[in-house]
Amino acid sequence: VQLQASGGGLVQLGGSLRLSCAASGRSARSYSMGWFRQAPGKEREFVTAISYRDRRTYYADSVKGRFTISRDNAKSTVYLQMNSLKPEDTAVYYCAATPWYQPETGASRYDYWGQGTQVTVSS
Numbered sequence: 001v002q003l004q005a006s007g008g009g010l011v012q013l014g015g016s017l018r019l020s021c022a023a024s025g026r027s028a029r030s031y032s033m034g035w036f037r038q039a040p041g042k043e044r045e046f047v048t049a050i051s052y053r054d055r056r057t058y059y060a061d062s063v064k065g066r067f068t069i070s071r072d073n074a075k076s077t078v079y080l081q082m083n084s085l086k087p088e089d090t091a092v093y094y095c096a097a098t099p100w101y102q103p104e105t106g107a108s109r110y111d112y113w114g115q116g117t118q119v120t121v122s123s
Contacts, residue, residue, distance in 0.1 A: 001025040001112045005095045008117030011085055015121070019080040021095030021114055032098050033071060033078040036107060037091035037119075044094070049103030050078065058103040063089075085121045092116040 007019040021033065034049035048059045048069040057069055068081040078095060096110035104110065 001028050001031060001097050003095050003097060003112055003114035005093065005114040005117045007080075008093060008119045010120045010122065013086065013121060013123045015085050016081070016083045017085065017119060019082070019093055019095075019117060019119075021078045021080075023076040023078070023097060028076045028097070029073045030099070031112075032100055032103055033069075034096045034098065034104060034110060035069065035078075035080050035093060036096060037089075037093045038116075039088075039091040042091075044107055046105045046107070047093070048080065049105065051101060051103050053101065056103055058105060060105075082119070085119075087121050087123045090119060090121050092118050 002024045004022045032051045035047040036044050037047050038044040050057045050069045066084045071078045094116045095114040097112040098104050098110045
């Protein structure tokens, strides 16, 4: 499975961005998908995930109520709508795919990773 993330950029405090992650390869639609982020000098952290079958979602507390993950299985694409962005959301955002049924929060559960897209929120 190959993953291609896009949609990052520079946005002001309180602004919005939508990230996309296009998956290709065998059975790409059959993977649960997640978004992680990594800020400079910090470890990669879980943001959100969505299961492939029933589209159950799970969010980190830091983004709950502001970010929304969704998927279009026909397009093999996962989206991350980010609203009310804060400077602390600044990071490289990575999408990842896992064959596990449920939305996984641990990075080690994911087998495939996209290249990352930079999100910068200015104050």
